[in-house]
Amino acid sequence: MISATALRRCLDYDVESPDGHIGTVAEIRYAGDQQTPTALAIRAGRASSRLLIVPVSQLVAIRAHRHEVTLRPSPRVTTSEKIPGPG
Numbered sequence: 001m002i003s004a005t006a007l008r009r010c011l012d013y014d015v016e017s018p019d020g021h022i023g024t025v026a027e028i029r030y031a032g033d034q035q036t037p038t039a040l041a042i043r044a045g046r047a048s049s050r051l052l053i054v055p056v057s058q059l060v061a062i063r064a065h066r067h068e069v070t071l072r073p074s075p076r077v078t079t080s081e082k083i084p085g086p087g
Contacts, residue, residue: 002056002059002061002062004035004036004037006062006064007028007037007040007056007059007062008028008037009062009064010025010028010040010062010064010069011025011026011027011028012024012025012067013025013062013067013068013069014066014067014068014069015040015042015044015068015069015070015071016068016069016070016071017070017071017072017073017074017075018073019073019074022042022044022052022071022075023042023043023044023045023048023052024042024043024048025040025041025042025043025069026041026042026043026051027040027041027051028040028041029041029053037056038055038056039053039054039055039056039078040053040054040056040059040069041053042054049082050080050082051080051082052077052080053077053078053079053080054071054075054077054078055078058071058072058075059071059072060072
């Protein structure tokens with residue numbers, strides 16, 4: 001089990017899976033209480049133009065010493081969002 005404290009500290013960590021590099025943690029998403037992390041928004045894509053929303057249940061490990069989050073093989077992305085370009 002990954003602690004809520006470890007999840008709150010993983011902003012800007014690299015995100016890896018057994019299939020390779022996915023992206024970088026752009027946001028930690030919370031339940032209504034703002035204490036329980038429920039998902040990570042991962043900046044992904046060639047130009048980092050997409051946010052993949054991945055439930056914390058899809059995480060295998062957080063390695064703080066490497067600034068890295070590891071996801072399960074073929075993580076279940078619940079949604080994705082386009083990041084708006086410059087005005």
